[in-house]
Amino acid sequence: MKVLVVDSGGRGHAIAWQFQNDPGVKEVICAPGNAGIALEIRCENARTDEEILELAKKEKVDLVFIGPESPLTRGIVNLLLEEKIPVVGPVKRASILEGSKAYTKLLCREIGVPVAEFEVFEDPQKAKDYIAYVKYPVVVKADGLAQGKGSIVCSDEKEAYHAIDRLMVEKIFDEAGQKVVIEKRLFGIEISFFIFTDGESIAPMPVAQDYKRAYDNDEGLNTGGMGAYSPHRLEGEKLNRLVCEKVAMPLIRGFAEKEGVQYKGILYCGLMLVEDTPYLLEANVRLGDPEAEVILPRLKTPLSDISLQIINGVLSDKKVEWSQDYYCDVVAAVGRTRQIKDGKSKGWYHGYPGRYGKGYPISGIENVENPACKIFFAGVNNSPEKGLITDGGRVLHVVGKGKTLQEARDIAYRGIEKIHFEGIRYRKDIGKE
Numbered sequence: 001m002k003v004l005v006v007d008s009g010g011r012g013h014a015i016a017w018q019f020q021n022d023p024g025v026k027e028v029i030c031a032p033g034n035a036g037i038a039l040e041i042r043c044e045n046a047r048t049d050e051e052i053l054e055l056a057k058k059e060k061v062d063l064v065f066i067g068p069e070s071p072l073t074r075g076i077v078n079l080l081l082e083e084k085i086p087v088v089g090p091v092k093r094a095s096i097l098e099g100s101k102a103y104t105k106l107l108c109r110e111i112g113v114p115v116a117e118f119e120v121f122e123d124p125q126k127a128k129d130y131i132a133y134v135k136y137p138v139v140v141k142a143d144g145l146a147q148g149k150g151s152i153v154c155s156d157e158k159e160a161y162h163a164i165d166r167l168m169v170e171k172i173f174d175e176a177g178q179k180v181v182i183e184k185r186l187f188g189i190e191i192s193f194f195i196f197t198d199g200e201s202i203a204p205m206p207v208a209q210d211y212k213r214a215y216d217n218d219e220g221l222n223t224g225g226m227g228a229y230s231p232h233r234l235e236g237e238k239l240n241r242l243v244c245e246k247v248a249m250p251l252i253r254g255f256a257e258k259e260g261v262q263y264k265g266i267l268y269c270g271l272m273l274v275e276d277t278p279y280l281l282e283a284n285v286r287l288g289d290p291e292a293e294v295i296l297p298r299l300k301t302p303l304s305d306i307s308l309q310i311i312n313g314v315l316s317d318k319k320v321e322w323s324q325d326y327y328c329d330v331v332a333a334v335g336r337t338r339q340i341k342d343g344k345s346k347g348w349y350h351g352y353p354g355r356y357g358k359g360y361p362i363s364g365i366e367n368v369e370n371p372a373c374k375i376f377f378a379g380v381n382n383s384p385e386k387g388l389i390t391d392g393g394r395v396l397h398v399v400g401k402g403k404t405l406q407e408a409r410d411i412a413y414r415g416i417e418k419i420h421f422e423g424i425r426y427r428k429d430i431g432k433e
Helices: 010-020 049-059 069-074 076-082 101-111 124-134 157-169 237-259 291-298 303-312 405-416
Strands: 002-007 027-032 063-066 118-121 138-142 151-153 180-184 189-197 202-204 213-215 219-222 227-230 265-274 277-284 326-334 337-341 344-349 373-377 380-383 387-390 394-402
Touching (some): 002 010, 002 049, 010 303, 010 394, 027 049, 049 076, 063 076, 069 076, 101 118, 101 180, 101 237, 118 124, 124 138, 124 157, 138 157, 157 180, 189 237, 189 291, 202 237, 227 291, 237 265, 237 277, 326 405, 394 405
Parallel strands (some): 002 063
Antiparallel strands (some): 138 180, 189 202, 213 219, 227 326, 265 277, 326 394
16 A cells, blocks of 8 residues: 655654554655655655645555645545545545634534533624623634644733734734634643544544643643643543543534534544533644654554545444553754844744744754654754754654653653754653653
8 A cells, every 4th residue: 555644744754654664555655744754754745735636646645644734624635535535534624623613612512512611703802891701711712723823821811812912903823813712711631632533433542641831831822732642641441431422422423413524534622621521622633743643653553444444434343452652752842042144143033832943953863762762853854054954843753652651751851852953942841740
């Protein structure tokens, strides 16, 4: 089997790596990939949906696996299916579960999936009036796609008003913040819960804990994710049954009944466990990043088998098996660096998730020799003069494997300490319980 993975970051590297180690797969192509992925997996510079379709046809691939949300919400799955190319991912209409937070919240309210109290607003003043009325702390969420940074957790009214201004007036995420969801801030245990589904049955994945805030002790702005670990201490049949019965299956069935469209692929449920109730914070229509980097290494069943079962609607025919090993992912990001223009200092970049510099040489990767430590590349590129350089806010994921969380954590941190680039910054508390 020849597989095409559509992605350009750490998640895509983890997916492609999983297929590369799959006995049923002869060749893996990643599009567009990046310079780090290309060190071990063939990458092709196909970026638009049309370019990816042409690549899939030219290479006569047997399977396409879509990583990020943007091509899914644009309708790349529909495009591939029209050409009868097998693909894992929901069709365009089903991708609205991530494409519009307002749609998903309203659907959940309608079908009885637990969600926090919320309202939807398109007028910033009415949004502020609502915040003043409810009195309790809120989370302000951009309705559309915002690269995992569109949810702003607020401690008081002042922070909430500022969030409204940033999203709706300053439009820091462009049109994604034209409409916002304002929901009551919940306090409990937050977890990432993923499932495979063929539209009829579901297969839960292991539970991961991810870290969204930029700095230690969950301080700073939300990011796309600064690290993760799996398994979570709550992982097990009891949690699987609770989430599948209360959230995942009702959402998949409710959507199908409402829209007349089956949801097939991967569904992410971002949950807040409050006592025995799993509240859905958000739904995503693909694997998370950095969760994929700690969940996929635990997969024992070939991903090619699962993919074909999803496509053919026979997911329930075979149990998906997982390793009990622990994996801990620490993300190396670009922090505070000098802004240099024409050889002169022009101030500072604050660093990810704010503005960050690019093009810094990366060194020390060759010193990470532990076979229990895997590097998944995210924001990297190649320079003829400098070699591997930074090309994004999140640069790479250093993943440690161990029989315990502490062992996995120690291996990841020993690995990342050997890597250097200007402004390197990473949280020191990933997996610290």
